[in-house]
Amino acid sequence: MARRTAKKSGKSVRVGLLGLGTVGRGVVEILTRHRALIAERSGVELTVVRALVRSSRQRRGAAGRVPLTRRAADIVAAADVDVVCELLGGLDPSRRLIEQALRAHKPVVTANKAVLARFGPQLFELARRQGADLYFEGAVAGGLPIIRTLREGLAGDRIKSVMGILNGTTNFILGRIEGGHSYEAALAEAQALGFAEADPRLDVGGGDAADKLAILMHLAFGLHVPSRRISTAGVVGLSPEILRDAAALGCRVKLVALARRHEGTGGGIEAHVQPTLVPLSHPLATVGGADNAVAVESEALGLTLYQGAGAGGLPTGTAVVADLIDVARNLAAGLVGRPGPRLDRAARLLDGGRSAGAYYLRLLVSDRPGVLASITRIFAAQGVSVATIRQERGGARGGVPVAITTHPASTAAVARVMARIGKIAALRAAPNLLRMLT
Amino acid sequence: MARRTAKKSGKSVRVGLLGLGTVGRGVVEILTRHRALIAERSGVELTVVRALVRSSRQRRGAAGRVPLTRRAADIVAAADVDVVCELLGGLDPSRRLIEQALRAHKPVVTANKAVLARFGPQLFELARRQGADLYFEGAVAGGLPIIRTLREGLAGDRIKSVMGILNGTTNFILGRIEGGHSYEAALAEAQALGFAEADPRLDVGGGDAADKLAILMHLAFGLHVPSRRISTAGVVGLSPEILRDAAALGCRVKLVALARRHEGTGGGIEAHVQPTLVPLSHPLATVGGADNAVAVESEALGLTLYQGAGAGGLPTGTAVVADLIDVARNLAAGLVGRPGPRLDRAARLLDGGRSAGAYYLRLLVSDRPGVLASITRIFAAQGVSVATIRQERGGARGGVPVAITTHPASTAAVARVMARIGKIAALRAAPNLLRMLT
Numbered sequence: 001m002a003r004r005t006a007k008k009s010g011k012s013v014r015v016g017l018l019g020l021g022t023v024g025r026g027v028v029e030i031l032t033r034h035r036a037l038i039a040e041r042s043g044v045e046l047t048v049v050r051a052l053v054r055s056s057r058q059r060r061g062a063a064g065r066v067p068l069t070r071r072a073a074d075i076v077a078a079a080d081v082d083v084v085c086e087l088l089g090g091l092d093p094s095r096r097l098i099e100q101a102l103r104a105h106k107p108v109v110t111a112n113k114a115v116l117a118r119f120g121p122q123l124f125e126l127a128r129r130q131g132a133d134l135y136f137e138g139a140v141a142g143g144l145p146i147i148r149t150l151r152e153g154l155a156g157d158r159i160k161s162v163m164g165i166l167n168g169t170t171n172f173i174l175g176r177i178e179g180g181h182s183y184e185a186a187l188a189e190a191q192a193l194g195f196a197e198a199d200p201r202l203d204v205g206g207g208d209a210a211d212k213l214a215i216l217m218h219l220a221f222g223l224h225v226p227s228r229r230i231s232t233a234g235v236v237g238l239s240p241e242i243l244r245d246a247a248a249l250g251c252r253v254k255l256v257a258l259a260r261r262h263e264g265t266g267g268g269i270e271a272h273v274q275p276t277l278v279p280l281s282h283p284l285a286t287v288g289g290a291d292n293a294v295a296v297e298s299e300a301l302g303l304t305l306y307q308g309a310g311a312g313g314l315p316t317g318t319a320v321v322a323d324l325i326d327v328a329r330n331l332a333a334g335l336v337g338r339p340g341p342r343l344d345r346a347a348r349l350l351d352g353g354r355s356a357g358a359y360y361l362r363l364l365v366s367d368r369p370g371v372l373a374s375i376t377r378i379f380a381a382q383g384v385s386v387a388t389i390r391q392e393r394g395g396a397r398g399g400v401p402v403a404i405t406t407h408p409a410s411t412a413a414v415a416r417v418m419a420r421i422g423k424i425a426a427l428r429a430a431p432n433l434l435r436m437l438t
Numbered sequence: 439m440a441r442r443t444a445k446k447s448g449k450s451v452r453v454g455l456l457g458l459g460t461v462g463r464g465v466v467e468i469l470t471r472h473r474a475l476i477a478e479r480s481g482v483e484l485t486v487v488r489a490l491v492r493s494s495r496q497r498r499g500a501a502g503r504v505p506l507t508r509r510a511a512d513i514v515a516a517a518d519v520d521v522v523c524e525l526l527g528g529l530d531p532s533r534r535l536i537e538q539a540l541r542a543h544k545p546v547v548t549a550n551k552a553v554l555a556r557f558g559p560q561l562f563e564l565a566r567r568q569g570a571d572l573y574f575e576g577a578v579a580g581g582l583p584i585i586r587t588l589r590e591g592l593a594g595d596r597i598k599s600v601m602g603i604l605n606g607t608t609n610f611i612l613g614r615i616e617g618g619h620s621y622e623a624a625l626a627e628a629q630a631l632g633f634a635e636a637d638p639r640l641d642v643g644g645g646d647a648a649d650k651l652a653i654l655m656h657l658a659f660g661l662h663v664p665s666r667r668i669s670t671a672g673v674v675g676l677s678p679e680i681l682r683d684a685a686a687l688g689c690r691v692k693l694v695a696l697a698r699r700h701e702g703t704g705g706g707i708e709a710h711v712q713p714t715l716v717p718l719s720h721p722l723a724t725v726g727g728a729d730n731a732v733a734v735e736s737e738a739l740g741l742t743l744y745q746g747a748g749a750g751g752l753p754t755g756t757a758v759v760a761d762l763i764d765v766a767r768n769l770a771a772g773l774v775g776r777p778g779p780r781l782d783r784a785a786r787l788l789d790g791g792r793s794a795g796a797y798y799l800r801l802l803v804s805d806r807p808g809v810l811a812s813i814t815r816i817f818a819a820q821g822v823s824v825a826t827i828r829q830e831r832g833g834a835r836g837g838v839p840v841a842i843t844t845h846p847a848s849t850a851a852v853a854r855v856m857a858r859i860g861k862i863a864a865l866r867a868a869p870n871l872l873r874m875l876t
Contacts, residue, residue, distance in 0.1 A: 026738070029738075030594050030595070030738050031594070033596075033737075034594055034595065034596060037594075037596060038593065038594050040780055041589075041593050041780065042593055042776065043777065137591070143591075143738070143739040143740075143742065144742060145583070145586075145587050145590070145591030145592075148583075148586065148587075148590060148591055149583050149586075149587075151479075152583070152586060152760055152763075152764065153575070153581075153583030153586055153756075153757070153760050154583075154756065154760070155476065155479050155480055155759070155760050155763050156468050156469070156472055156475075156476050156756055156759030156760055156762075156763060157468070157472065157756050157759075158471075158472060158475060281724075283721075283724060283745065286719075286721060286724060298756075299471075299752075300464070300467075300468050300581070300752035300753065300755060300756045301581040301746065301747060301752065301753050301756040302581075302746065302747045302752075302753060303746060303747075304581065304582060304744070304745065304746030304747070305743070305744070305745040305746060306742070306743070306744055306745075307721065307742065307743040307744075307745075308739065308740065308741060308742030308743060309739060309740045309741075309742070314737075314738035314739065314740075315738065315739050315740060317738060318591075318592065318594055318595050318736075318738045318739040319591070321593070321594030321595075322590055322591050322592070322593050322594055324594075325590075325593050325594060326590065329776070333771070333773050335771050335773075338480065338767070339481065342478055342479065
């Protein structure tokens, strides 16, 4: 139930920005360009009064007229700031500043997936105790209103699964590899275009997608787990050959983040981030470029899909501004909005080995008799049923590429297969293991 | 700005249903099944206290324990009803009952597209004057949260176009015609499956999609026009041959509702509902079955897509329940929510003839020399540039089918072409004209 707070008099709400990078400049641009539209539609006027920056020499574009400060207290503890908007990213000092703002009873809007994936429950609890809003639409899938949809649109429904392409950089890279580029060339292009981080390991290793999945799981299932507990593989080492194999199987490779409820005893929430062969008939298969998409399956509504730009200053800025409007409306009415996502004490992560799926495996082995037989014996010994085996003509590094697909099998058994295959003498390179969406 | 109303004490909010058909039963089922979940997530308890029915012999399934009445006043004027939920559909008595509820200061949740398309501005103005919420997520695209997204998620953005598949019945029918069925057989199947209305003219004639487009235009552009002013064509008369032609052109035929802003002097909002050749690479092309989808293009966010079940008791019920939760939270906080969509006095409908597009035209003409020449002369005389012409071998009814595609041309010029072609003596059947999405 909405709780009362000190009512903000008047209709003008003053925003303090922590950070004036890509998203911060996007927020300022949207608030400046659409000031009248926002006031007319929502009844509130939003003004950016100050922005925290590390260096006043940053390029700021349309945000050039925003007064700057290098002291965080000028934002989180200032009497003339009604709402704090945290756009620094990372854990430190973001977490501390969000806490300081909430302790000062200031509502916070953040686009910080890392801090929510790690400290979400503590921060939402602090916000609840302080009677201040903590909104975070920009933290997942940029401008796609997936947080609002899970919190509000699906508030009366029970969610069965959430599956998505949550990292635009890797989706862009996969598209370029499909076009025949090497992984390295595709990554360099993403960096040149400004998609990838300077240190792109969070993108290509799947950690960024895992952070976002952790937030979606908290919302969808009331389960909070640190994202390092989510089984995560990235796109490093994927080759044009793998993407060609996928095409021959009627699929495209996407870095899919999945969380799915398993009912009953021994049940729980299955969660992983993994390169996945997605059938062309599935809506996620056609998500191109640096787009994001989320498919939600729920009991009453069935399958719904949300797709669009997942990053960038203006798309993510749109999400942040939508939150600022909501928070400002709440402030003006003297109440706090919808509570943060609750924790379901009964929800737990499914033991990774207990899930099941079909897999695609690509190996490079020495070209000598009996290798294929020893590989198939390993599968048989673990009870993993092979669907197809294709051995190519001699490939790179003097080895022979072998592509294997399985029927649905226990993830634990497949892991044992991988461990044993990793030890065979004929192996010439680290094997690639991908999920198959069926 | 949120306005104060009498604050509802306690957390239990009592709902009165007008209608207990498919959607009404879905609402009751969701509220019953997910009572605890809703209370926990949103802090409100929703109870259906009474439902208006025409006959107490209706089958009601899970809604069997809801007390019934045949007197509308027992809902719209009852002291023990906090929120009125209008699910009767149609204009009468829905409009009158919505007005009576609002006059009694009761908030209203409706899924009635017809009444909002026709009387939206009056009803929103009445709601504003009475200080009562009027929410309508279920009126467009069933469970897809498109209303919430346009009102809240995109509140800080300026919308350039809204394009969608807004009628599931016709999307289902088009899929069956693609599968080789006749239009008549496909319609009969849709009716047998319960997709189509008993009187399916609103579906297949495009009127249902036009009503929904009118509501989206009101939200997106602040322009309200009665849906009869929206240029509307349906799927009647589309044949497997046309859908095969589309496939050969790398397209699928969808009944597309489009509203797009044209800037500058002489600008305005272009709006039409028309069978359209959608390229396979476009996300709307893959929307199958009875699904709905909406693609929104806005300045900051770019293109976003929303896809899912557009109709049915549980999907539309999910949207209605989401609205009931919002309205109940507002009631409990003693305020009214976001105001209804405003009207932009400067917005106007673009003169239909001033828009432009590429077209596909299919004719059946007598097999005699010179017919093709006379047709191409008509195009040339109106300045419409032909892209391709394909004349088939002798077809049905002794005529020769001719399929023509144009380069982008003025809609007015294409209309003149159609008028002249309609008069040529060699014509053997009414021609089909479809848009091409480029």
